[in-house]
Amino acid sequence: MRKTLIDFVLIEIGVGIVALNLVACRSPTPSSSAQSEAPTAIPEGIVSRIATSSPAAQTIEYKVYTLARSVVHTVSIPPQSQFLVTPAVSGTVEPLGELAQRYGAIAAINGGYFDPENQKSISPVTLQRNAIAKPEENERLMSNLNLLPYLDKILNRSEFRRYQCGKVVQYDITRRQTVPRADCQLQDSLGAGPQLLPDATLVEEGFLEIRNQKVIRDPLGINQLNARSAIGLTRNNTIIGVMVAQKPKSPTSSGMTLQELADFMKTLGVEKAINLDGGSSSSLYYQGKTVYGKVNESGQPIQRSIKSALLIQLIKKPRN
Numbered sequence: 592m593r594k595t596l597i598d599f600v601l602i603e604i605g606v607g608i609v610a611l612n613l614v615a616c617r618s619p620t621p622s623s624s625a626q627s628e629a630p631t632a633i634p635e636g637i638v639s640r641i642a643t644s645s646p647a648a649q650t651i652e653y654k655v656y657t658l659a660r661s662v663v664h665t666v667s668i669p670p671q672s673q674f675l676v677t678p679a680v681s682g683t684v685e686p687l688g689e690l691a692q693r694y695g696a697i698a699a700i701n702g703g704y705f706d707p708e709n710q711k712s713i714s715p716v717t718l719q720r721n722a723i724a725k726p727e728e729n730e731r732l733m734s735n736l737n738l739l740p741y742l743d744k745i746l747n748r749s750e751f752r753r754y755q756c757g758k759v760v761q762y763d764i765t766r767r768q769t770v771p772r773a774d775c776q777l778q779d780s781l782g783a784g785p786q787l788l789p790d791a792t793l794v795e796e797g798f799l800e801i802r803n804q805k806v807i808r809d810p811l812g813i814n815q816l817n818a819r820s821a822i823g824l825t826r827n828n829t830i831i832g833v834m835v836a837q838k839p840k841s842p843t844s845s846g847m848t849l850q851e852l853a854d855f856m857k858t859l860g861v862e863k864a865i866n867l868d869g870g871s872s873s874s875l876y877y878q879g880k881t882v883y884g885k886v887n888e889s890g891q892p893i894q895r896s897i898k899s900a901l902l903i904q905l906i907k908k909p910r911n
Contacts (some may be wrong), residue, residue, distance in 0.1 A: 631776060635726035638880070651697060651903065653877050660816065660845045663855065664838045664875045664882055666698045666903065673689040673906050676762065677753065678717075678781040680724050683710050683894040687874040688881035694902055699876040700832040701820050702899035703783040704868050705733050712898050714782035714868075715767060724899065726782075741808070744797030748784035749865045751822055752777060762824060764865045781901055785852040787821060788864040790875065811869070818873035818884025822901060823856050823864030830903065831859055834875035835911065836882060839890030846884075871895040 630890040639653040651674060656663040668674050679694055681834060684705065691699035703714025709731055716724035726732055738745065747768045754761045756775040764786060769776045793799035793813065800808040819835040833856060837844040847855065849866065856864050871893045873884025883892035
């Protein structure tokens with residue numbers, strides 16, 4: 592039986608661009624739920640498409656969905672396209688837009704968890720087969736007595752991966768200690784968690800503990816409305832990044848729960864998804880503009896610096 596986030600908690604009541612076109616599109620119709628942010632019919636999304644000189648399938652799409660309690664920004668990357676999704680890590684911390692522009696990214700979404708006090712990553716990151724961020728090197732994480740009972744789970748959380756399987760690039764979402772297939776070589780990875788789809792792995796990844804019907808540990812506030820970020824894969828291996836923004840006019844009562852985020856991604860055809868750092872870290876960059884997910888009490892976006900990100904870049908082919 593597949594687990595959902597609800598199963599675990601006590602529910603409380605209460606770059607070489609050829610074309611850039613703006614068009615309107617109709618999105619798929621998700622199932623309805625009285626308590627869910629996912630609507631019975633998602634409103635039309637504004638779409639911006641970036642295409643290269645290759646066929647129409649080689650296209651990035653950026654969409655915005657205005658829902659009852661949130662504004663959702665998505666960017667999708669087609670499989671086997673001329674675009675690459677790869678991680679980046681800041682030496683300290685910096686705004687997503689600065690990190691994306693420094694690497695010439697077309698689009699980007701905030702990445703894994705970090706400690707704002709020492710500015711070190713809590714999530715592992717691998718780039719071009721080299722580990723560039725290791726949670727084991729974060730002394731505040733490793734010496735935190737409160738986290739000691741969960742440390743093994745924290746060090747084996749889910750991550751977004753890029754493999755090279757012969758001449759084919761493949762992406763996956765799996766746990767850190769998962770060994771790649773014999774015919775595939777791990778190129779890049781960015782950790783975060785928990786996995787949202789197809790199964791919720793909150794307990795397995797140290798994000799949730801319930802003891803005697805009481806929630807003992809819930810650092811993500813999974814049942815609270817908040818800004819959220821995630822990335823997922825559809826059946827045909829389209830990559831979809833999702834950033835849920837709060838509404839300025841209702842800063843304390845907007846956003847999504849973690850279950851609503853998973854449900855929304857299902858409506859986009861996502862079958863495997865991982866949660867990324869959320870709240871004030873939630874941000875999405877596209878074509879020179881950064882949108883932020885969290886708003887303060889005055890309704891102004893919180894522009895927090897982050898440690899890591901997933902970048903969408905155009906693959907540069909060598910000249911003949």
